[in-house]
Amino acid sequence: MRDLLAVWAGRVALRASRRLGYGGSSLPGQVALRIQPAILRRLAGRLRRGAVLITGTNGKTTTAALLAAILEAAGWRLIHNRSGANLIHGLVSAFLEAPTAGRRAPHPDIALLEVDEATVPEAVRELRPVGVVVTNFSRDQLDRFGELDATVSLVARGLDALRGRGFVALNADDPLVAALGRGRPGRVIYYGVAEAPCRAAGEAETREQRHCPACGRELAYRSFYYGHLGRYECPGGDFARPASQVLAREVDLGGPAGASLTVNVEGHGEVPVVLPVPGLYNVYNGLAALTAALQLGVSLPNAAAALARARPCFGRMERIAIGGRELLLALVKNPTGFNQVLLTILGDRPSPGRPRRRFLIAVNDRYADGTDVSWLWDVEFELLARRESEIEGIVVSGLRALDMAVRLKYAGFPMSRVRCVPHLGEALDVAMASGTARGPLYVTPTYTAMLELRDILTRRGYTPPFWKAEETWS
Amino acid sequence: MELSIGHLYPDLMNLYGDRGNVIALVRRCEWRGIGVRVLPLGLGETIDLDSVDLLFMGGGQDKEQKLIAEDFRETKGEGIAAGVEDGLPFLAICGAYQLLGHLYETAAGERLRGLGLLDLETRAGKRRMIGNVVAVSGLAGGRSRTLVGFENHSGRTYLGPGVRALAKVEIGYGNNGEDGLEGAVHRNVVGTYLHGSLLPKNPWLADWLITAALRRRYGNVGPLAPLDDRLEETTHASALAHRRPWLGLRWLRSGGAGPRFGPRAAKVAPFCSPML
Numbered sequence: 001m002r003d004l005l006a007v008w009a010g011r012v013a014l015r016a017s018r019r020l021g022y023g024g025s026s027l028p029g030q031v032a033l034r035i036q037p038a039i040l041r042r043l044a045g046r047l048r049r050g051a052v053l054i055t056g057t058n059g060k061t062t063t064a065a066l067l068a069a070i071l072e073a074a075g076w077r078l079i080h081n082r083s084g085a086n087l088i089h090g091l092v093s094a095f096l097e098a099p100t101a102g103r104r105a106p107h108p109d110i111a112l113l114e115v116d117e118a119t120v121p122e123a124v125r126e127l128r129p130v131g132v133v134v135t136n137f138s139r140d141q142l143d144r145f146g147e148l149d150a151t152v153s154l155v156a157r158g159l160d161a162l163r164g165r166g167f168v169a170l171n172a173d174d175p176l177v178a179a180l181g182r183g184r185p186g187r188v189i190y191y192g193v194a195e196a197p198c199r200a201a202g203e204a205e206t207r208e209q210r211h212c213p214a215c216g217r218e219l220a221y222r223s224f225y226y227g228h229l230g231r232y233e234c235p236g237g238d239f240a241r242p243a244s245q246v247l248a249r250e251v252d253l254g255g256p257a258g259a260s261l262t263v264n265v266e267g268h269g270e271v272p273v274v275l276p277v278p279g280l281y282n283v284y285n286g287l288a289a290l291t292a293a294l295q296l297g298v299s300l301p302n303a304a305a306a307l308a309r310a311r312p313c314f315g316r317m318e319r320i321a322i323g324g325r326e327l328l329l330a331l332v333k334n335p336t337g338f339n340q341v342l343l344t345i346l347g348d349r350p351s352p353g354r355p356r357r358r359f360l361i362a363v364n365d366r367y368a369d370g371t372d373v374s375w376l377w378d379v380e381f382e383l384l385a386r387r388e389s390e391i392e393g394i395v396v397s398g399l400r401a402l403d404m405a406v407r408l409k410y411a412g413f414p415m416s417r418v419r420c421v422p423h424l425g426e427a428l429d430v431a432m433a434s435g436t437a438r439g440p441l442y443v444t445p446t447y448t449a450m451l452e453l454r455d456i457l458t459r460r461g462y463t464p465p466f467w468k469a470e471e472t473w474s
Numbered sequence: 475m476e477l478s479i480g481h482l483y484p485d486l487m488n489l490y491g492d493r494g495n496v497i498a499l500v501r502r503c504e505w506r507g508i509g510v511r512v513l514p515l516g517l518g519e520t521i522d523l524d525s526v527d528l529l530f531m532g533g534g535q536d537k538e539q540k541l542i543a544e545d546f547r548e549t550k551g552e553g554i555a556a557g558v559e560d561g562l563p564f565l566a567i568c569g570a571y572q573l574l575g576h577l578y579e580t581a582a583g584e585r586l587r588g589l590g591l592l593d594l595e596t597r598a599g600k601r602r603m604i605g606n607v608v609a610v611s612g613l614a615g616g617r618s619r620t621l622v623g624f625e626n627h628s629g630r631t632y633l634g635p636g637v638r639a640l641a642k643v644e645i646g647y648g649n650n651g652e653d654g655l656e657g658a659v660h661r662n663v664v665g666t667y668l669h670g671s672l673l674p675k676n677p678w679l680a681d682w683l684i685t686a687a688l689r690r691r692y693g694n695v696g697p698l699a700p701l702d703d704r705l706e707e708t709t710h711a712s713a714l715a716h717r718r719p720w721l722g723l724r725w726l727r728s729g730g731a732g733p734r735f736g737p738r739a740a741k742v743a744p745f746c747s748p749m750l
Binding site for chain 1: 485488489490491492493494497498501535536537541604605606624626669671674675705706708709712
């Protein structure tokens with residue numbers, strides 16, 4: 001009775017907040033949780049096959065979206081927190097949003113949930129998932145989590161709470177993630193890339209500390225892929241990059257459109273894969289999604305075919321057409337992610353024939369962005385300065401536009417081509433109106449700046465509110 | 475003129491954008507035609523006093539601090555101590571600042587012995603002290619100057635009688651959240667909890683360090699050539715506005731648009747010419 005009341009109240013809150021024009025990605029969950037604190041456990045009980053959790057610093061949303069595309073193509077009915085609300089109330093909201101929340105509706109097959117790192121222990125306890133996917137770890141919002149080690153140990157605690165049930169899919173090339181698999185009972189599967197397809201952003205790229213989880217010695221790297229991902233081993237032989245059961249070869253990043261690769265799966269053979277999203281970081285997201293899909297029983301050829309038809313999601317290298325011009329929106333939230341976005345936009349090598357690129361960088365410092373903007377100094381903006389001849393201009397915007405301008409100045413980018421327009425709407429106008437190039441405008445906002453930008457674009461009639469695009473099946 | 479900056483443990487002690495400080499020192503030398511090179515000083519490397527004019531060391535997590543504490547003391551301690559007595563400037567942030575004191579007790583209760591160059595002790599507390607900081611410093615001689623930055627630490631540092639504070643806190647916690655003091659200074663050593671983009675946002679401190687380094691190497695060199703710091707000063711001023719709540723009100727009235735702290739006049743700032 002209490003469950004029904006909680007679901008009903010949550011759905012009323014959902015409808016009300018949408019009527020008022022809000023996305024409603026966490027309030028309904030808060031309402032339902034207030035009435036029935038164990039609501040998540042009850043809702044999860046209705047799932048035919050259980051839940052899969054996706055966590056890590058970068059790539060949660062994209063990995064979940066790619067996995068959703070594979071499972072939807074296989075005809076599964078999904079619960080999915082597509083909007084990226086990944087705290088406990090966000091997970092509850094995802095259940096309430098689905099048409100299956102009603103009593104007579106068919107039960108959903110699976111819940112696909114991206115989960116904030118700090119929420120993993122609670123999510124595992126409440127949902128008892130059939131699988132957990134970990135993407136990668138790097139410094140992110142340290143003002144909230146304190147230090148990276150604390151974040152990693154929270155996820156480790158969550159995996160411990162699985163008690164060997166279900167599968168754990170881990171990134172073999174990230175030593176911080178791979179270390180989670182040491183001595184872990186149950187099904188642990190690794191995914192990784194055989195050879196790095198490109199150079200890293202630069203020698204000075206910020207890398208996380210990388211030490212052997214067994215003996216504490218510094219890991220030796222045969223090569224770096226990006227950040228601290230690569231081929232590593234402990235010089236004392238206590239820890240090494242584990243063999244990947246799902247392994248990518250012949251990776252061709254192919255610029256800002258998408259990547260192609262060959263995936264070799266132990267016991268399933270080899271298959272070519274085309275990803276709809278660009279960049280090496282998205283190759284890992286594709287591999288993570290593929291690994292989970294195979295564990296859930298989808299065949300390798302079907303999974304690969306579905307990946308090619310997936311669409312990039314909300315603000316992750318999303319293309320938006322505005323009156324004959326194109327805008328490419330890429331969320332940035334931490335140094336590793338920002339470096340990958342810059343490298344993906346500029347390409348591995350200078351391309352003299354292409355139109356010069358224009359950027360709009362919007363930095364906010366609200367709670368969801370991280371209130372500390374010093375992470376901007378860990379981003380390799382020197383790359384923009386080194387390749388300034390390929391860049392027409394940069395507009396900086398947001399609450400911390402000035403900090404961003406200072407960063408570009410000290411990176412050595414010519415300030416005659418930087419314009420500071422803190423108000424986002426005006427910045428968009430300036431960036432769209434300026435320049436002669438016909439290439440896309442690359443917009444890299446932090447989280448709340450992206451939501452704001454999305455609102456501005458919606459009000460101008462360019463893109464549907466993201467929750468409308470979300471109701472993918474009924 | 476030429477300067478060498480020794481960057482201590484750049485791989486291990488580099489939390490929260492600390493390398494921004496080295497970038498700032500390098501650029502502000504280059505813009506003035508002062509040749510500059512950066513020497514990474516990792517585990518096992520000793521310090522040659524003749525080849526280093528300025529030392530920088532950033533923060534780290536407890537784990538990294540433990541990894542370097544012994545090397546810092548045994549391999550580099552003697553060189554650093556001699557240099558400091560000789561006027562060598564040293565900027566130490568957060569974890570590095572803690573290790574310049576006598577003792578740092580980690581959250582796990584481990585006691586790391588520091589260099590003892592600064593008369594202070596640090597103990598990890600339960601609550602992390604996180605947020606924007608505004609502090610007033612008398613470091614630059616007669617005129618007191620403001621420092622702006624961000625702090626994020628659980629260590630509580632208490633100064634002894636043999637060291638003076640870098641600044642008085644106006645906003646934020648500072649050394650321990652109790653005595654209103656921030657950082658410590660001894661000769662040309664500056665220790666502080668303000669991390670990340672400290673020097674680019676406080677160019678006067680960067681120039682103070684550069685001046686000290688030049689004086690040690692070349693004698694009395696006179697004041698540094700002025701730079702166009704309008705962008706840095708605007709950024710500094712907008713951070714200072716943290717201490718003026720009425721600016722926050724004005725921001726609310728403006729519908730939350732534009733800079734949260736700082737003059738709306740900075741909308742199209744003078745230092746940014748239109749894009750081509």
